[in-house]
Amino acid sequence: MSLSQKSTLRYNLRNQPYFILRTLEKISMKRLKVYIVDDHPFIRLGVSQVINQEDDMIVCGESDDLRYAKEEIACIIPDVVLIDISLKNDNGIDLIIYLSDHYPGIPVMVLSMHDELIYIKYSIEAGATGYFHKNESVENLPYAIRKIVGGGNYFSEEISHIIMKIIKDRSVGTNCIDNLTPREKKIFQYLGEGKRRNHISEALCISPKTVSSHIENIKHKLKIQTTEILIQYAINYIEKK
Numbered sequence: 483m484s485l486s487q488k489s490t491l492r493y494n495l496r497n498q499p500y501f502i503l504r505t506l507e508k509i510s511m512k513r514l515k516v517y518i519v520d521d522h523p524f525i526r527l528g529v530s531q532v533i534n535q536e537d538d539m540i541v542c543g544e545s546d547d548l549r550y551a552k553e554e555i556a557c558i559i560p561d562v563v564l565i566d567i568s569l570k571n572d573n574g575i576d577l578i579i580y581l582s583d584h585y586p587g588i589p590v591m592v593l594s595m596h597d598e599l600i601y602i603k604y605s606i607e608a609g610a611t612g613y614f615h616k617n618e619s620v621e622n623l624p625y626a627i628r629k630i631v632g633g634g635n636y637f638s639e640e641i642s643h644i645i646m647k648i649i650k651d652r653s654v655g656t657n658c659i660d661n662l663t664p665r666e667k668k669i670f671q672y673l674g675e676g677k678r679r680n681h682i683s684e685a686l687c688i689s690p691k692t693v694s695s696h697i698e699n700i701k702h703k704l705k706i707q708t709t710e711i712l713i714q715y716a717i718n719y720i721e722k723k
Contacts, residue, residue: 514631515542517560519551519577520593521570528620529564529593536624548572552580555588562631563590564614567605575608582609589630597640606710612636634676635713645714658704659719666703669696673713674720 516533518541520526530541542558545551547569555563563581567574578590591612592605605613612630614623615638626636637645662670665686672682679697683690697709706712 513537514539514562514627515558515560516540516627517542517551517555517558517563518544518593519546519548519563519569519574520544520566521546522566525566525593525616529623532620532623533627539624539627546570548574548577548580551577555581555585559585560588562627563588564593564627565590565610566593567601568594568596575604578605578608578610591626591630591636597644599644602641602644603707606708611710613641614638615640633678635710637714642714642718645711646718661703662700666696666700669693670700670716671720673697674716674718676717 513536516539518526518529520529523546526544526546530544533539533541542560543554545554563577565574565577567578574592578592581588581590586609589612590610591614592610593614593616594601594605595616596602597615602613612626612635614626614636617640618638622638629636659667659670668686669682672685677685679690679693682693686693697712701707701709701712704712704715706715
């Protein structure tokens with residue numbers, strides 16, 4: 483390209499309408515690839531419209547069954563997968579387990595109308611790091627996606643209330659927190675602040691394996707079954723203090 487052609491191109495870009503420049507910016511920047519598995523076409527459409535409006539993410543594919551989803555995910559390797567656990571002919575939990583085994587680096591968030599304990603429990607144990615209830619405003623979905631892609635957890639407010647009720651019913655309270663050792667309390671605090679195991683390891687100058695051992699002891703003392711629920715409890719506990 484000659485110097486005069488480059489000058490003409492720069493001039494044309496500067497004088498393009500704003501929306502064209504924004505489109506060019508979106509094309510040039512790296513966007514999170516989001517894959518959707520849901521057997522309701524209108525849900526997929528609505529979710530896609532919200533996601534595609536964001537500058538930093540885009541829907542890279544969608545499916546309404548497990549077989550096709552597995553094939554496409556293997557080809558695309560998305561940054562995050564959104565899954566409805568109640569599909570027409572399949573069980574979304576099976577896909578979460580499959581992804582956890584074969585693509586542990588891809589975070590998974592459940593999209594569901596279910597708020598029963600059994601669905602939440604199975605989803606988390608299968609490997610989901612987020613649970614977005616379909617009663618929640620879909621406008622909150624981009625934030626939820628960014629959070630789990632960034633290594634965090636996301637639970638809709640309605641789901642968080644259920645988790646906290648479960649914990650309360652199991653007699654998890656301040657008296658149980660007081661039973662933790664000073665080191666366990668510190669790790670519990672770090673979990674509530676959103677710190678990952680490797681960060682906790684560095685902060686306390688102990689090995690990640692030792693951190694994991696302390697977390698298991700905390701779960702046992704607080705009568706909590708999964709690390710994900712422990713983290714959510716810790717976050718809520720710290721926020722209320």
